[in-house]
Every structure is written in structure tokens, then in C-alpha cells.
Amino acid sequence: xxSTSSITGRCRVLICAPSNAAVDGxxxxxxxxxxxxxxxxxxxxxxxxxxxxxxxxxxxxKHSHDRxxxxxxxxxxxxxxxxxxxxxxxxxxxxVTSLDGAGSRILADAVESDNSTGxxxxx
Numbered sequence: 001x002x003s004t005s006s007i008t009g010r011c012r013v014l015i016c017a018p019s020n021a022a023v024d025g026x027x028x029x030x031x032x033x034x035x036x037x038x039x040x041x042x043x044x045x046x047x048x049x050x051x052x053x054x055x056x057x058x059x060x061x062k063h064s065h066d067r068x069x070x071x072x073x074x075x076x077x078x079x080x081x082x083x084x085x086x087x088x089x090x091x092x093x094x095x096v097t098s099l100d101g102a103g104s105r106i107l108a109d110a111v112e113s114d115n116s117t118g119x120x121x122x123x
Contacts (some may be wrong), residue, residue, distance in 0.1 A: 014120040016102045027074065027096040028067050036093070047092040048075045048113045051101035061077060078106050085110040095120070 015030075017023045027048045036043020048071060076085055089095065089110045099109060111120075 011121045013122045016098045030075035044090040046094045050077045050100045051104045
């Protein structure tokens with residue numbers, strides 16, 4: 001079976017963290033520090049998968065407006081429309097999620113149906 005990178009010319013990465021706070025931190029660091037294919041910061045397309053929306057609202061520490069805005073724009077959940085989820089997952093380079101979210105059937109279904117191999121190149 002061919003990898004996504006050999007079909008699309010890009011590598012798809014799934015990053016898992018033990019908590020939603022850690023997921024938020026990783027997503028923000030990748031957004032602000034990592035270099036995309038174009039060699040520029042903020043050149044990566046990042047989606048943050050949130051299996052349970054209510055988890056993230058508990059005991060949130062106040063962060064910068066830019067960070068909160070980025071997380072709001074790039075967070076997908078089971079409440080995000082099915083077609084929109086598939087579209088975003090098919091276009092993103094990196095999906096960041098909690099360990100629970102990585103095992104979500106909804107995430108697996110969205111990733112499998114995006115016209116690629118339905119797999120990540122790196123986990």
C-alpha cells in the first residue's frame with residue numbers, strides 16, 4: 001500500500017498528547033515555530049481534533065488572543081459538519097489530538113474517506 005506522501009507529495013502527521021492542554025500547546029507551537037513546505041513559519045496546515053468539546057472548556061488558562069483565535073479556527077469536533085471535517089482533514093498536514101481523540105471512530109472515518117490512503121505517514 002502506498003503512503004500518502006507518495007500519492008500527494010506531502011507527509012501527513014498525527015500528533016497525540018496526553019491532555020487537551022498539551023494538545024493546545026503543541027498545536028500553537030507548531031503554528032508559530034514550525035516551518036512548512038514553503039520554508040516559512042506558519043506554512044503548515046494544522047487541524048486540532050477534539051473528541052469532547054466540554055473537556056477543553058474546563059479550567060482553561062487565559063492565553064493570548066492570537067492563540068485562542070488560532071485554536072478556535074482550527075479545532076474540529078464531532079459537532080463539526082461531516083463534509084467540512086472530511087474537507088479539512090484531506091487538506092491538513094498535521095492533526096493534533098489527545099490520546100482519547102486519536103482512537104475516535106469519527107476521526108478514523110473522516111480520515112479514511114478523504115480520497116487518500118486513509119492513513120498518516122507519521123504518528
